[in-house]
């Protein structure tokens with residue numbers, strides 16, 4: 410029997426990409442696509458409370474959330490524990506047996522993918538049960554230059570990618586796309602690069618591709634397999650907001666207008682759901698810097714207490730200003 414036939418390890422795909430690039434959009438696309446596979450999903454978010462669980466489509470996949478820290482540092486032990494539980498469930502060692510074909514991990518936009526990938530090589534039990542299939546990095550064509558200029562996380566995500574999805578091609582010119590492709594290629598010539606809109610990609614290009622090559626990664630980062638601390642940009646913080654009283658739509662609009670004018674440059678990413686007075690549906694609202702969007706989503710479910718919950722991630726955020734403005738949005 411060949412090595413490939415002997416390999417019972419569970420394939421793992423890691424989705425990375427800077428804040429707002431389109432990772433959740435890609436995850437939803439994967440979960441709703443007709444591929445006949447059962448996928449266990451691990452979602453890691455920056456911020457105290459997960460918002461993505463509200464934005465990931467309802468599917469019967471196993472979804473595990475890891476909050477309160479970044480997957481590449483403080484919650485790596487959580488990742489090891491969840492993967493251990495998953496392996497037990499799949500191979501029938503624990504109390505419950507869950508069958509699934511692969512694992513997809515969505516990292517926070519601020520995660521450095523190298524330590525996440527490292528987990529699959531340095532932890533022996535994980536290495537025996539899982540096989541890192543590929544690191545898929547989603548790139549926001551509109552904001553990539555800015556993110557690559559400003560922070561090393563975005564650079565690491567590109568450098569470590571096995572597949573680069575140049576997403577949001579609808580928002581920039583052909584000329585800018587070509588310049589960006591050139592920049593990405595100069596940072597990582599080995600990765601496959603595809604242009605996408607709404608992260609739509611033939612799944613055969615990203616799942617089960619057996620693309621992660623340890624030797625190549627060691628060339629980029631010779632210390633890849635050594636445990637080491639790494640730095641994050643400490644100025645980047647998140648603020649979580651929650652309010653159960655309904656909000657006044659006009660006041661919310663005024664708040665957001667003022668926010669984008671005064672603080673748009675500092676807010677990398679914001680997303681959540683709003684409970685607006687007189688509106689039966691929850692309103693999803695999200696954005697990246699000045700690019701803001703909102704739309705009515707599903708109706709609040711019976712038994713679900715309507716609440717506004719959202720997270721703002723940015724640099725040098727004026728938390729007092731945000732809290733005051735948000736408090737002013739409650740309907741009288």
Ligand SMILES: Nc1nc2c(ncn2[C@@H]2O[C@H](COP(=O)(O)OP(=O)(O)OP(=O)(O)O)[C@@H](O)[C@H]2O)c(=O)[nH]1
Nearest residue numbers: 427428429430431432433434518576577606607608
């Ligand atoms: N115009 C345009 N918008 C897109 C495209 N793909 C995704 N978006 C939008 O970009 C926003 C961010 O997408 P997400 O999938 O939530 O991004 P993310 O990388 O998961 O964001 P974080 O988890 O916060 O880092 C959403 O409003 C998407 O609808 C695209 O191809 N074109």
